[in-house]
Amino acid sequence: MFGWEFPPQISGGLGTACYGLTRALVQENIDVLFVVPKLMGNEPDNGSRLVSASHIGIRQIISTDTADQHFTRFKHFTREGCFTTLEVPSTLSAYNMVHLQEPVYTLEHWNHSITVAEPVQERQSFTTHSETGSLYDFKGGYGPQLIEEVFRYAQVASEIAITEEFDVIHAHDWMTYPAAIAAKRLSGKPMIVHVHATEFDRAGKQGSEMVYTIEREGLDEADRIVAVSQWTKQILMERYGIASDKIEVVHNGVIAEERTSSDIKQMLGSHVVTFLGRITYQKGPEYFVEAAAKVLTLFPEVHFVMAGSGDFLPQIIEKVARMKLSSRFHFTGFLKRDEIDQVLAATSVYVMPSVSEPFGITPLEAVQRNVPIIISNQSGVSEVMHHALKVDFWDTDALSQAICSVLRYGSLSRELKRNAGKAIDLITWEKAAQRLNTLYYELATNIHPN
Amino acid sequence: MNLQLTSTQTNSSQRLVLYFQVHQPARLNKINFFSIGSHPEYFDHALNAEIVQRVATDCYLPANRLLLQLIEKHPEIKVCFSISGVALAQFEHYVPEVLRSFQELANTGNVEFLSETNHHSLASLISADEFQIQVFEHAENIYRHFGVRPSVFRNTELIYSNTIGTQVAQMGFKGMITDGVDRVLEGRSPFQLYQHPDNAAFKLLLRNNSLSDDIAFRYRQGNTTLSAERYVNWLNHIPDSEPVVILGMDYETLGEHHKQATGIFDFLTSMLTRVVNDKKFTLSTPAEVIDHVTSGQALSIEQPISWADERKDLSAWLGNDMQRDAFDMVKSLENPVKRTANTSLIAAWRALQTSDHFYYMCTKKLNDGDVHAYFSHYPSPYEAFINYMNVMSDFVIRVKSASAQADLTEAVKQNEYERQHPQVPVWAERQSAEIRQELFVSH
Secondary structure (H helix, E strand, O other): OEOOOEOOEOOOHHHHHHHHHHHHHHHOOOOOEEEEOOOOOOOOOOOOEEEEHHHOOEOOOOOOOOHHHHHHHHHOOOOOOOOOOOOOOOOOOOOOOHHHHOHHHHOOOOOOOOOOOOOOOOOOOOOEEEOOEEEOOOOOOOOOOHHHHHHHHHHHHHHHHHHOOOOOEEEEOHHHHHHHHHHHHHHOOOEEEEEOOOHHHHHHHHOOHHHHHHHHHHHHHOOEEEEOOHHHHHHHHHHHOOOHHHEEEOOOOOOOOOOOOOOOOOOOOOOEEEEEOOOOHHHOHHHHHHHHHHHHHHOOOOEEEEEEOOOOHHHHHHHHHHOOOHHHEEEEEOOOHHHHHHHHHOOOEEEEOOOOEOOOOHHHHHHHOOOOEEEEOOEOHHHHOOOOEEEOOOOHHHHHHHHHHHHHOHHHHHHHHHHHHHHHHHOOHHHHHHHHHHHHHHHHOOOOOO | OOOOOOOOOOOOOEEEEEEEEEOOOOOEOOOOHHHOOOOOOOEOHHHHHHHHHHHHHHHHHHHHHHHHHHHHHOOOOOEEEEEOHHHHHHHHHHOHHHHHHHHHHHHOOOEEEOEOOOOOEOHHHOOHHHHHHHHHHHHHHHHHHHOOOOOEEEOHHHOEOHHHHHHHHHOOOOEEEEEOOHHHHOOOOOOOOEEEOOEEEEEEEEEOHHHHHHHHOOOEEOOEEOOHHHHHHHHHOOOOOOOEEEEEEEHHHEEOOEEHHHOHHHHHHHHHHHHHHHOOEEEEOHHHHHHHOOOOOEOOOOOOEOOOOOOOOOHHHHOOHHHHHHHHHHHHOHHHHHHHOOHHHHHHHHHOOEHHHHHOOOOOOHHHHHHHHHHOOOOOHHHHHHHHHHHHHHHHHHHHHHHHHHHHHHHHHHHHHHHHOOOOOHHHHHHHHHHHHHHHHHO
16 A cells, blocks of 8 residues: 555645554455555554655666656656666756645645655755665655655555565555556556545646646556545546546545533633634635625624634735734634644634535544534535535535524534534444455456446 | 214224325525524425425325225225315415315215314424414314314324323314324224223324335335235234224325325225225224224323324424424414514414424434435425524514514503593592591581
């Protein structure tokens, strides 16, 4: 299994998902070999074997003048055996991949320890050479070295494909697709790509051409595709032209947590509406602000918390100021885990107005902290959580009405909390792992249900 | 309260009652939170018209036509209907031909109409006064349309308890239909005629939920449908010693819940024909059962029961906080609304008591949740609650301003009364008494 993130080094839902999923798969008696770019040494033990790509020697290195070239060569990759000397790319900044150069904003996550992208470094050589090949010191994360690392990682994958025994290749998101393709070409084993997010979700129509191309390549090469929601499946069909029967929807689970009681702290008054997440286009922060303005016409005492950061933050702050709502808005920036718990404890209703959310685990974390939630219909989580108010992200009238209703009608808030709290126990990684187990079996024994 | 019915004598002493519930709620408009206070129209007349017209085409008209034909062919066939006042009003406005076809059925004399609350409401849980007002309102409605006075009562969703039974008996009814819920029967037969524990003259007819649901919910399972032969065979296996079998279901079962293509109308035809030909059962109306069957034991029901869901209690309408909150709100308005003496406000208040509004707010999952979802036009119970509460919030404002108006009117009347009947101050009264006394003394 190839995954770019694994706890504790996670920056988004991806790492959490990889952890939850592998843990549940091990309970299903699946042997999991999980390859990460870099191990920190304090990963939680979940029964799967963790391998750091940084410790696998690469015997064949392709010189890379440009990432494009790199990619083209990669496509025709064959193992040529022995060790060659190498040339190292200096920087990727020549390529117009704006969003990739802003990894701090676009891929950081609000609720876990954060991998801050390191400053751009000129890297002139591989670090060490060993008997098994040269070792590449992966940084992981999503810094400016990302594309380079993605292809280095693919080279590691081909080493692993030769040395390890396995039945199915399972790759999580585009960073690992080249690796999966390399492993498939060398081993002939079936390949699953697991789509946690697409470039379309991350960047709307302004996505990176290169990332999109890598995604296409992976999706085409895959024997089966796993999407985390119907919503994502729909995007894969419409934006990537993938046939419906190739895609299996396997909803994410949520790792059970003790529900904390709702001792609402009167930090900001009795009515607090909270937006938690990256403040980026994808998360719909401007719809939150517009709905807030409407709510304030009826409930002038409501406070709105926007916790998180992102590339939209400056314009959101300006918008709030322009609408003269600043006295009612609180921008917290990134919060640490316990700070998030404090905010949620003071929250009357959590709002996720995402424009496109492949799954969206954060509302479920709010549910675990006994907070009623309002989520957009354009999210995967709305397919599995029925005890929430649901609106279209663009419908700020409906959103403001939903907020007002939860604030005004106490029994609504209580029922939402109670029923969501019960329903969340049914959204498990065990279910997801069982589905995947079946899928593995079909692929390993060459059964296709269609 | 006397219903004229032709009595057809047969040899059989076992009676079979076929009771159909006819109801369409007055569904609410989508009321925007921000329009609270602007007094928008509460009821979605367009949606209600559309639905009642559709159900008329699929169910009411063809089913009535079929029953009429069957009764003409086999005068032994008798059925009973309970038609809510809300449904009657919708027929009157949107599909008068449905009303006419029910009148034709009424004219055969083979059809009994039951009494219920006019608004298909939960009034029996509000107050005895209000309950009675709504029952009489419905009785007037039935008399106006069909020229008959019901003598048997059925409460909304067959909700029943000893208390409700006592109230209904006091209104002059001779019996009531409720559900043969296992936990109250405690092993006793569901096929007997029971009586109220405090009033032997007040009879309880128990719907057989298993045989009724075989048609209403289990007629079609997968691709197979229940055959009339099989069903009548089940009926025929009921021992001769059991005096009465009551089948009760939504009339919409015929053609709406089960579409015509499923063969449901043929099932009904074949079933009734077989029952008539087999002569095991006498098809009867509830009033006839009460008149001819001797009741045995008293059946005491302390906690309210109903025919809904698996639990057959009030939980389908008052099972969660939202439902209780909404219901408490409408209930608490009884005195304020009545004090306004504003007829349109009182009518709206009653229409807001219709049980369906609360049913839509049910969050029970699994099998029951599916049934609730089938009957709801809201995307979720939460939206149903929000919309209802938005309506109620607006309604409360109307009630407040109307009662302020009423208080003002009252004050004006009081002033006028005082002007016309000037009050003599106490000192003046005393003075005049003293003067009188002095005069008396001096004489």
